[in-house]
Amino acid sequence: MINEDIVSEIYESAAFPPLWSSVLQRLMRLCDADAGVLHTVNDAGIAHHATAGPVAELYASASARELIRRSVRVGRALTQSPAGFASDRDLATESELREDELYSRHLRPLGFHFAVGTVIAVPTGDLLVMGFLRGEDGPFDRHAVHRLNTYRRHIARAALVAHRLGLRAARTQAEALATIGIPGAVIDGAGRVLAANHEFEQLAPRVRFDAAGRLSLATKEADQLLHAALTAAAAGAAEEVNSIPLAGLEAAPPLVLHVVPVRGVANDIFRRAAALVVVTAVAMxxxxxxxxxxxxxxxxxxxxxxxxxxxxxxxxxxxxxxxxxxxxxxxxxxxxxxxxxxxxxxxxxxxxxxxxxxxxxxx
The missing domain is CATH 1.10.10.10 (Winged helix-like DNA-binding domain superfamily/Winged helix DNA-binding domain)
Structure with missing residues (x-):
């Protein structure tokens, strides 16, 4: 039987990200897990995460985050169990798990031997991964998987709600900058533009968007600085604003792009904003x-x-x-x-x- 309080908290978490840890704790009890994780992953890596239980240090390790991103189980979950939770034993053989460096180097040293999870594709192009871990009490059986699947459709709907809320917030933020004459854009961890105001779009050709909607700059040096700043912001490693100069053009002054990392509740598992990019014209x-x-x-x-x-x-x-x-x-x-x-x-x-x-x- 479904617990309506858990369902309500799932949808509340879409609007208030700190609640995700509580949701994970409640779902852990349903499937007798010792830890729970929730994160987004894309080509740029793991962007944001929430945890419950003694597993936070997993995300503190760069090697663990990379192994999670490259996990064969994520791809198999999308193809073999696209609409539900599946245990690691459903997706991989015992020998494959023994050879999996994520297990041998990180999960098992932390005391975790069994996992169950699901992968949900969200409209930003990211993958949302929710998983639960267990010690040596045996693999997650079909009853535990069934109990988790009772809530999966609500988790997927919450992802869509949060995505729409995030895009609306990004557009509002970009337009708020426009009201005071500042070109600005909200960028996700893969360098894609979630929202940009008219003033920002008018900076072309020095500021450009490729076919995938990624932000790039006209000069090689500036584009490399932008890529590094956005990568650091997406990984949560950027502690302060990065400033990137752009050369002037005929009848157009030099510009400075300020890459401002998005922090705390301003971001969450789904919304994916990594940085705010604002532009200042340089003149005496x-x-x-x-x-x-x-x-x-x-x-x-x-x-x-x-x-x-x-x-x-x-x-x-x-x-x-x-x-x-x-x-x-x-x-x-x-x-x-x-x-x-x-x-x-x-x-x-x-x-x-x-x-x-x-x-x-x-x-």
């Missing part, structure tokens, strides 16, 4: 240049002082003399400034910070 400001540089490129006060002096016509030697430090120290600070602004030469840096057009690089 009316406000004090050093203070503006702090925000644009995440420069330290010393780095901003060096950059501002160079824009006003100074040299490494004059900055060193004015600040009472060695020329080697100033060159080290300048090197850091150029790394953060994506420039290779001092002339490029001055052109960028003065709002002039950067020369296009070949390759």
């Amino acid at each position: 400001p009316k406000a004090p240049l050093r203070e503006v540089l702090y925000g644009l490129f995440d420069l330290t006060p010393a780095e901003a002082r060096v950059a501002a002096a160079l824009v006003r016509g100074g040299s490494v030697e004059s900055v060193a003399a004015a600040t009472g430090v060695s020329t080697e120290t100033v060159r080290t600070q300048l090197k850091s400034v150029m790394a953060k602004t994506g420039t290779n030469r001092q002339t490029e840096l001055v052109l960028l910070l003065s709002g002039a057009q950067l020369p296009e690089r070949s390759g």
Whole structure:
């Protein structure tokens, strides 16, 4: 018999992600499991997860996350049991499980020998994986699988509800930026654009979307920086904003893209927003240049002082003399400034910070 309280909590979790751990705990009791997990997975890896029981350290291991992502059981679950839960013994032979590094290197050292799970494809293109683990009490039998399957359709519907809520929230966030004149887009962990305002779309061709809806940038260096920033945000490894410069075009100023990681309840298992990308045009400001540089490129006060002096016509030697430090120290600070602004030469840096057009690089 279905428990309506569990059903209600499943749908509530779609709108309030912290409840997923409670849902996992309640389903654990139904199937006599010792731990429960819920995560999304795509080509970029495991994006978000919720756990119950002594299994959180599994997701703290990069090697474990990669083994989970590549698990043959995920693919088999989609083809052999596309509409239900299945035990690991239903999807793999005992010899295959013994050779599975996820089991030998991670699950069994944690005391888990048996698993049951399901895979649900959600409209973002991600796969939602819910699984339960057990110690040495034997595999999950058909009665345990049946009890879990009683709730599977509600879990799948909750995924659709949360997906729609997430897209609506992404659109609202992007349009809110537009009301104050800021180009902005909400990006998922695979680099796909969930929502972008009109101002952001008008930045083409420097900002582009490919056939799969992934965000890319016109220059190779900037695109590599964007990819690294989004990958870090998707993995939860980005601790702060990343700033990425883009060269100016004729009659168009240089730009700086700020990749802001999405954190906490702002994200969840289904919604998949990994980062907010907002764009600032670079022009000689009316406000004090050093203070503006702090925000644009995440420069330290010393780095901003060096950059501002160079824009006003100074040299490494004059900055060193004015600040009472060695020329080697100033060159080290300048090197850091150029790394953060994506420039290779001092002339490029001055052109960028003065709002002039950067020369296009070949390759």
